[in-house]
Amino acid sequence: xxxxxxxxxxxxxxxxxxxxxxxxxxxxxxxxxxxxxxxxxxxxxxxxxxxxxxxxxxxxxxxxxxxxxxxxxxxxxxxxxxxxxxxxxxxxxxxxxxxxxxxxxxxxxxxxxxxxxxxxxxxxxxxxxxxxxxxxxxxxxxxxxxxxxxxxxxxxxxxxxxxxxxxxxxxxxxxxxxxxxxxxxxxxxxxxxxxxxxxxxxxxxxxxxxxxxxxxxxxxxxxxxxxxxxxxxxxxxxxxxxxxxxxxxxxxxxxxxxxxxxxxxxxxxxxxxxxxxxxxxxxxxxxxxxxxxxxxxxxxxxxxxxxxxxxxxxxxxxxxxxxxxxxxxxxxxxxxxxxxxxxxxxxxxxxxxxxxxxxxxxxxxxxxxxxxxxxxxxxxxxxxxxxxxxxxxxxxxxxxxxxxxxxxxxxxxxxxxxxxxxxxxxxxxxxxxxxxxxxxxxxxxxxxxxx
Amino acid sequence: xxxxxxxxxxxxxxxxxxxxxxxxxxxxxxxxxxxxxxxxxxxxxxxxxxxxxxxxxxxxxxxxxxxxxxxxxxxxxxxxxxxxxxxxxxxxxxxxxxxxxxxxxxxxxxxxxxxxxxxxxxxxxxxxxxxxxxxxxxxxxxxxxxxxxxxxxxxxxxxxxxxxxxxxxxxxxxxxxxxxxxxxxxxxxxxxxxxxxxxxxxxxxxxxxxxxxxxxxxxxxxxxxxxxxxxxxxxxxxxxxxxxxxxxxxxxxxxxxxxxxxxxxxxxxxxxxxxxxxxxxxxxxxxxxxxxxxxxxxxxxxxxxxxxxxxxxxxxxxxxxxxxxxxxxxxxxxxxxxxxxxxxxxxxxxxxxxxxxxxxxxxxxxxxxxxxxxxxxxxxxxxxxxxxxxxxxxxxxxxxxxxxxxxxxxxxxxxxxxxxxxxxxxxxxxxxxxxxxxxxxxxxxxxxxxxxxxxxxxxxxxxxxxxxxxxxxxxxxxxxxxxxxxxxxxxxxxxxxxxxxxxxxxxxxxxxxxxxxxxxxxxxxx
Ligand SMILES: Cc1cc2nc3c(=O)[nH]c(=O)nc-3n(C[C@H](O)[C@H](O)[C@H](O)COP(=O)(O)O)c2cc1C
Ligand code: SF4
Ligand code: SF4
Ligand code: FES
Numbered sequence: 023x024x025x026x027x028x029x030x031x032x033x034x035x036x037x038x039x040x041x042x043x044x045x046x047x048x049x050x051x052x053x054x055x056x057x058x059x060x061x062x063x064x065x066x067x068x069x070x071x072x073x074x075x076x077x078x079x080x081x082x083x084x085x086x087x088x089x090x091x092x093x094x095x096x097x098x099x100x101x102x103x104x105x106x107x108x109x110x111x112x113x114x115x116x117x118x119x120x121x122x123x124x125x126x127x128x129x130x131x132x133x134x135x136x137x138x139x140x141x142x143x144x145x146x147x148x149x150x151x152x153x154x155x156x157x158x159x160x161x162x163x164x165x166x167x168x169x170x171x172x173x174x175x176x177x178x179x180x181x182x183x184x185x186x187x188x189x190x191x192x193x194x195x196x197x198x199x200x201x202x203x204x205x206x207x208x209x210x211x212x213x214x215x216x217x218x219x220x221x222x223x224x225x226x227x228x229x230x231x232x233x234x235x236x237x238x239x240x241x242x243x244x245x246x247x248x249x250x251x252x253x254x255x256x257x258x259x260x261x262x263x264x265x266x267x268x269x270x271x272x273x274x275x276x277x278x279x280x281x282x283x284x285x286x287x288x289x290x291x292x293x294x295x296x297x298x299x300x301x302x303x304x305x306x307x308x309x310x311x312x313x314x315x316x317x318x319x320x321x322x323x324x325x326x327x328x329x330x331x332x333x334x335x336x337x338x339x340x341x342x343x344x345x346x347x348x349x350x351x352x353x354x355x356x357x358x359x360x361x362x363x364x365x366x367x368x369x370x371x372x373x374x375x376x377x378x379x380x381x382x383x384x385x386x387x388x389x390x391x392x393x394x395x396x397x398x399x400x401x402x403x404x405x406x407x408x409x410x411x412x413x414x415x416x417x418x419x420x421x422x423x424x425x426x427x428x429x430x431x432x433x434x435x436x437x438x439x440x441x442x443x444x445x446x447x448x449x450x451x452x453x454x455x456x457x458x459x460x461x462x463x464x465x466x467x468x469x470x471x472x473x
Numbered sequence: 474x475x476x477x478x479x480x481x482x483x484x485x486x487x488x489x490x491x492x493x494x495x496x497x498x499x500x501x502x503x504x505x506x507x508x509x510x511x512x513x514x515x516x517x518x519x520x521x522x523x524x525x526x527x528x529x530x531x532x533x534x535x536x537x538x539x540x541x542x543x544x545x546x547x548x549x550x551x552x553x554x555x556x557x558x559x560x561x562x563x564x565x566x567x568x569x570x571x572x573x574x575x576x577x578x579x580x581x582x583x584x585x586x587x588x589x590x591x592x593x594x595x596x597x598x599x600x601x602x603x604x605x606x607x608x609x610x611x612x613x614x615x616x617x618x619x620x621x622x623x624x625x626x627x628x629x630x631x632x633x634x635x636x637x638x639x640x641x642x643x644x645x646x647x648x649x650x651x652x653x654x655x656x657x658x659x660x661x662x663x664x665x666x667x668x669x670x671x672x673x674x675x676x677x678x679x680x681x682x683x684x685x686x687x688x689x690x691x692x693x694x695x696x697x698x699x700x701x702x703x704x705x706x707x708x709x710x711x712x713x714x715x716x717x718x719x720x721x722x723x724x725x726x727x728x729x730x731x732x733x734x735x736x737x738x739x740x741x742x743x744x745x746x747x748x749x750x751x752x753x754x755x756x757x758x759x760x761x762x763x764x765x766x767x768x769x770x771x772x773x774x775x776x777x778x779x780x781x782x783x784x785x786x787x788x789x790x791x792x793x794x795x796x797x798x799x800x801x802x803x804x805x806x807x808x809x810x811x812x813x814x815x816x817x818x819x820x821x822x823x824x825x826x827x828x829x830x831x832x833x834x835x836x837x838x839x840x841x842x843x844x845x846x847x848x849x850x851x852x853x854x855x856x857x858x859x860x861x862x863x864x865x866x867x868x869x870x871x872x873x874x875x876x877x878x879x880x881x882x883x884x885x886x887x888x889x890x891x892x893x894x895x896x897x898x899x900x901x902x903x904x905x906x907x908x909x910x911x912x913x914x915x916x917x918x919x920x921x922x923x924x925x926x927x928x929x930x931x932x933x934x935x936x937x938x939x940x941x942x943x944x945x946x947x948x949x950x951x952x953x954x955x956x957x958x959x960x961x962x963x964x965x966x967x968x969x970x971x972x973x974x975x976x977x978x979x980x981x982x983x984x985x986x987x988x989x990x991x992x993x994x995x996x997x998x999x
Binding site: 192194209214355384385386387388389390391392393395396397398399400403404407416419420422423425426427429430431432433438445448449452 | 514515516517518519520522534536537538539540541543548551553555556561580581584585588589591592621622623624627647648666667669670671672673674
């Protein structure tokens with residue numbers, strides 16, 4: 023059963039919902055004030071850990087744990103950086119927060135800065151999101167005027183400044199260390215790790231990078247208390263707590279973004295939120311959380327006969343009927359990613375879908391490391407040949423080889439983000455690729471849309 | 474010392490060292506393109522990936538991949554361990570690293586090699602790097618496969634002039650960023666950058682700039698492939714025709730260690746490259762130094778001359794007898810050279826002091842010039858410290874001309890190329906008609922065509938010892954056969970001595986070197 027909640031989205035459909043007055047009318051900024059006036063940073067981090075907030079940027083790293091890595095440096099300041107690059111194809115949740123509830127971001131910044139010992143927060147926003155930037159700027163101005171941010175927020179001697187920094191529309195700048203390079207005015211290339219941002223981050227200083235939604239939910243965490251927040255989730259037992267934004271897009275009747283307790287199933291998202299598949303067709307496959315996460319087919323089931331297996335409760339069920347969480351998705355051979363599901367309806371072409379994604383990855387690779395730079399483009403060109411009817415069975419065989427040799431061999435996760443969906447498509451839809459080679463299908467007939 | 478295990482070997486390492494560096498010290502090369510021992514770590518080529526056994530109690534990170542099984546007609550899932558770049562990972566005590574012994578590493582190397590060659594033009598037949606190219610070497614070792622991509626490779630700019638000295642071919646470039654890092658970190662001039670994205674990447678020179686300065690040739694030498702070439706060496710020779718000899722740069726008092734590449738078929742030098750010496754020049758050299766290979770053939774003195782006329786060696790020696798015979802020993806002076814080898818300087822000094830019996834010892838050399846705090850020394854002489862060691866009280870050119878003007882010195886034996894004061898040298902040449910010149914190249918002393926000229930070997934034609942700015946004695950080995958009638962200076966000096974009626978007692982290099990007041994680690998106080 024879908025558990026709709028409305029912590030971040032209470033005001034989403036009210037007029038001028040981005041204004042400070044409305045935010046305050048529903049308890050806005052009381053948590054930041056309470057934290058700054060009555061809590062220690064250790065207490066805040068403790069609540070954050072109990073809340074089991076798994077990072078909303080894709081990797082699902084526990085937020086409280088990440089905060090606890092921050093150690094004050096003898097001479098350098100610390101920074102909080104919010105990742106609002108939201109470049110993952112099929113992902114469109116952060117922009118709703120920036121446009122409709124920007125003050126939750128600013129309040130989250132105050133609390134998070136306090137917890138990690140930072141006085142400055144940078145919000146790195148994808149440049150094309152003009153309304154998002156305008157709303158954030160507006161919120162920052164309002165909060166400044168009220169004295170909620172600045173030299174002494176709420177009269178407390180703990181300076182917090184919040185800045186918006188715009189990117190230039192490069193997907194790779196969503197990778198946290200490429201983002202830091204870009205923030206510093208350098209070429210947007212991922213850095214080698216270690217050192218991790220908590221040791222050497224923005225401008226060489228200790229830095230926490232969190233997804234924008236991760237920070238926006240922080241005031242809610244503080245209002246409810248960590249444990250109560252975590253228990254809202256259907257996956258509390260998997261340490262995957264609270265509520266988050268889910269998106270549904272692709273071939274569904276009512277695409278959109280919705281706030282839910284963690285743990286809806288794919289079927290619930292597709293049918294209860296998305297209103298079912300366009301033309302009431304069957305589902306071909308779904309991309310669970312942004313294009314880098316491997317596809318799932320409704321025919322796939324959970325195989326966990328061992329009662330000790332954490333997924334045993336779902337043994338034999340379709341993966342579309344299992345609660346979607348960071349760890350449950352891993353057990354399904356995919357990733358939760360950004361929680362925005364893309365649905366492909368039966369009748370559309372998975373080869374064309376893979377081609378579409380590979381075009382994106384070929385274009386967005388920073389080109390720094392060999393397997394990603396060369397492999398991504400080779401995948402694209404091979405699928406291109408196959409679609410054009412010039413492919414051979416050898417080309418089809420090469421696809422899994424290329425992707426397997428990209429896996430794990432690159433500097434950043436972009437390489438895997440390209441290889442995993444490629445392996446998903448070729449592994450689960452090989453007969454479609456072969457059909458092109460045998461001349462049974464033509465590119466001209468291939469569709470990605472439902473007429 | 475702490476140790477770790479690399480394949481089957483127990484290897485010691487210095488704390489803080491990376492796996493690849495420790496392996497290199499132990500004499501085991503882990504294949505690599507982007508790593509360079511003198512530059513920061515970029516870890517972008519991924520050729521050096523190794524398998525590291527997880528620490529006790531930790532699980533290996535595994536990745537899910539697929540293999541196509543043709544007999545089954547289906548994909549077979551496989552898990553492989555996550556490999557690590559050995560150029561980035563710092564060794565820890567007891568670490569177990571698999572390089573050549575891991576099938577996953579073998580697979581990764583082969584695939585990186587294949588990825589790198591996908592869009593490479595494979596124009597080895599017209600590429601200057603062929604024969605010393607990492608792409609070729611590693612293909613032989615880790616590749617040996619046919620091409621699986623049948624599409625047109627990506628085309629990129631070719632023969633791009635980066636500046637007066639360097640040409641870039643973007644299609645051959647493997648994007649290792651060594652050239653960028655060299656200019657940034659060593660030359661301290663961050664003039665190179667990467668532009669574009671993905672497999673359209675290319676190296677560029679900063680807008681409004683050219684690749685200029687004193688260290689441009691080095692980008693060719695750090696480039697592991699044929700993407701960067703020097704205009705000087707471009708299309709001049711195939712490297713497999715060249716033979717390499719260890720030498721010492723004669724450009725300044727730093728004494729950079731070099732490889733002199735010569736073509737033995739035509740007895741000529743083609744290139745001078747840095748040779749690693751961590752105590753002197755690390756891995757580097759300057760452009761001016763690298764261009765000194767030309768001095769092995771250009772402007773050389775190759776004939777015996779008497780008053781400007783080419784003569785035989787015998788005639789020249791007879792002339793020595795005629796002009797110097799009977800001169801009171803005290804009127805004979807010698808002029809040592811900070812540019813000549815210790816052997817030649819020693820032989821001349823020995824002739825003057827032990828045999829002739831004169832105290833008139835002078836020295837000269839090239840004038841001071843440009844200096845920086847990277848490699849280039851203001852003292853443009855390769856052996857000033859050598860002359861200082863042999864003759865600490867030798868006097869300079871100005872004192873020489875006074876002695877000549879005052880009639881104290883009437884005969885002179887000159888071992889010289891450059892003069893630190895060319896005007897004085899020219900004046901001197903006009904004053905004396907009874908001079909012996911031991912010369913390897915045309916110089917201000919012999920310009921008047923007076924006196925007796927003996928052609929001697931340049932630094933590439935005879936093994937010689939040079940003492941650099943820090944007092945380190947280093948040997949430049951013989952790389953070329955002497956040009957024309959040139960012979961080693963010390964040998965010519967022995968013959969001149971004989972013409973003057975003395976027996977020196979040396980006929981072989983070994984005999985001269987045995988008498989030098991240095992060992993190869995001699996340090997001379999400043
Ligand atoms: C290629 C690539 C693109 C990414 N893009 C984004 C992005 O647009 N937004 C985001 O929040 N995280 C993105 N990430 C994940 C970040 O690197 C990082 O894990 C995240 O911002 C951490 O925040 P969290 O812990 O709050 O999730 C991306 C990662 C990769 C490898
Ligand atoms: S994996 Fe791709 S995006 Fe990431 S550093 Fe390498 S080339 Fe750049
Ligand atoms: S030009 Fe050479 S050194 Fe520079 S990035 Fe390309 S391959 Fe590397
Ligand atoms: S040598 Fe290039 S990644 Fe290590």
